[in-house]
Amino acid sequence: MMKMKITYAKDLTSLVLDAFDKAVDDDHYLVEKKDRSQRVLTPDGNQIPVNMFGGVKKGSELYVSNDIVSIMNLCRHLDEQEK
Amino acid sequence: MSLPKWFKDFSLIKVNIDLSGLKQIKLLSDNNIGSGVKAEADEHSKTLVVKVDPEHLKNSSKELEEVKKLIKLAVVNEGGIIEEDTEKLIEDVSTFQHDDENVQLLQEVRAKLPAKDVPIWEAAFYIRRVYQQGGHIEGLKRNIKFRFGDRGGNIVNLCTAGYLEEIILPIYNELSSNPDFTIEEFSAQYEVIVTKYPFAVFVAQASPDSAVLEEIKSKIEYNKAYGISSLNIHTIGKDNKRKVLAILDQAEIKQLFSRDPKITSDGDVLQVIVYF
Numbered sequence: 178m179m180k181m182k183i184t185y186a187k188d189l190t191s192l193v194l195d196a197f198d199k200a201v202d203d204d205h206y207l208v209e210k211k212d213r214s215q216r217v218l219t220p221d222g223n224q225i226p227v228n229m230f231g232g233v234k235k236g237s238e239l240y241v242s243n244d245i246v247s248i249m250n251l252c253r254h255l256d257e258q259e260k
Numbered sequence: 261m262s263l264p265k266w267f268k269d270f271s272l273i274k275v276n277i278d279l280s281g282l283k284q285i286k287l288l289s290d291n292n293i294g295s296g297v298k299a300e301a302d303e304h305s306k307t308l309v310v311k312v313d314p315e316h317l318k319n320s321s322k323e324l325e326e327v328k329k330l331i332k333l334a335v336v337n338e339g340g341i342i343e344e345d346t347e348k349l350i351e352d353v354s355t356f357q358h359d360d361e362n363v364q365l366l367q368e369v370r371a372k373l374p375a376k377d378v379p380i381w382e383a384a385f386y387i388r389r390v391y392q393q394g395g396h397i398e399g400l401k402r403n404i405k406f407r408f409g410d411r412g413g414n415i416v417n418l419c420t421a422g423y424l425e426e427i428i429l430p431i432y433n434e435l436s437s438n439p440d441f442t443i444e445e446f447s448a449q450y451e452v453i454v455t456k457y458p459f460a461v462f463v464a465q466a467s468p469d470s471a472v473l474e475e476i477k478s479k480i481e482y483n484k485a486y487g488i489s490s491l492n493i494h495t496i497g498k499d500n501k502r503k504v505l506a507i508l509d510q511a512e513i514k515q516l517f518s519r520d521p522k523i524t525s526d527g528d529v530l531q532v533i534v535y536f
Contacts (some may be wrong), residue, residue: 183334184344185287192314193341196328223407231346235339243346244403245353245383252354 190230197238201227207240221250266337270326282306285334287327287341291315296323356386369424372432374447377454380404380412384419391420414454417462421494421531428453458482463495463504473507480516480536489518493532501530508532 185193194200198210199217207217207225216224219242231243234251236258241251283306290298290311297317300309310330317324334341342350356362362385369381387400397420404412418424428450435446452458461475479491495504507513508521522533 180339181282182284182347183287183338183341184284184347185331185341186289187343187345188289189287189312189314190343192312192317192327193331193343196331229403230343231349232342233335233340234342235335238335239340241340241342241346243343243349244407245349245386245400246379246404246407248346248349248353249357249379249382249386252350252357256354256357 185232190227193232194227194230197233199240219247219250220254221247223247266333270330282308284308285310286344287312287331289314296320297327353386356389362389368429372429372436372446373450377411377415380408380415381419381424384416387416388420411454414457417494418454418457418460421460421462421492423453423457423460427459456482458486459488459490460492460494463493463500465497465500469503469507472503473510473513476507476513476534477516480534484536490533490535493530493534495530497528501525501528504530504532508534 191201194207195210199207200210200213202208202213202216205227207227207230209215209217217240219225220236220239223242223244225240225242229242229244231241231248233239234241234255236254239251241247285308287310291313293311293313293316295316296313298311300311301307302309310327312327317327331341365385366378366382370378373381383400383404387397387404390400391397397416401413401416404416408415418428431449431453432446435441435449458479461472461479463472476491476493483489483491493504493508495501505523516534516536518535521535524531
């Protein structure tokens, strides 16, 4: 069955981050709220500047960076999951 | 009314129309709703718009917790919650990755070019397609430069100008047809191309006139030393076109040419071939 599409407006980024107990450090990267020394990573291991945060996918919370290479890796990952 | 089961726990989000087969939930910001949360449904498009007022939510912990719960359950039950523009990008990239022409080209790149550059080339193919369709590529190019530095930016420029198919792959094919071919032989030439691209100058908005002038002069010298007698200059945008044409009109550079440059202009895109 096709999954429902759920989107949020860019200006609600901090609300979405807050829902997952994430914060933004002084260098504008996503970090764990409970341990601000721990940066949040994309599935391909990259840190995420808040202006490139693109949402959260299922897969024990998979954090999305909207840079084009991360998106390409994500699409491939989702394709493989569907197979 | 038929909302997803997980959605029925929400006391603040009430919808009184039939939304069976709900396709989309949009979470939007609106500071004129008079409360922390307000839902509006469009039965025709099967879309539920949940408007939230972040300022109002600061003073209403019940509403804030409900919206946060909605966001978390969206991921658990529906596969994710994605920022609007990122969702469009994901859909477009997914379609692009299944395009036969792209699949074939990517296979060729995987087989012939260094593995570390394959993700950059794949992204560059997508950026080239956006460019060819008249879309904006500056943000995408910035992404690549942020992650891969100048090498990433160079590869995007080379790809957009068609140099992969015109120069890089033909060099590989020519060299590899030799029985004594070694990959190191190709890699040496490839590295020069992606780091120095001696056959081309890409003029960006931020390039000062003096830097462009020096780059053209030094690449003419470099090419001459290898017996090459032409150089391509690429740019996009009205101001950049004016800048390039003004630089090429300077006596200092004109004296290096053996004949008049070949100028091709298509809308905001300019390509000049200079001969020496």
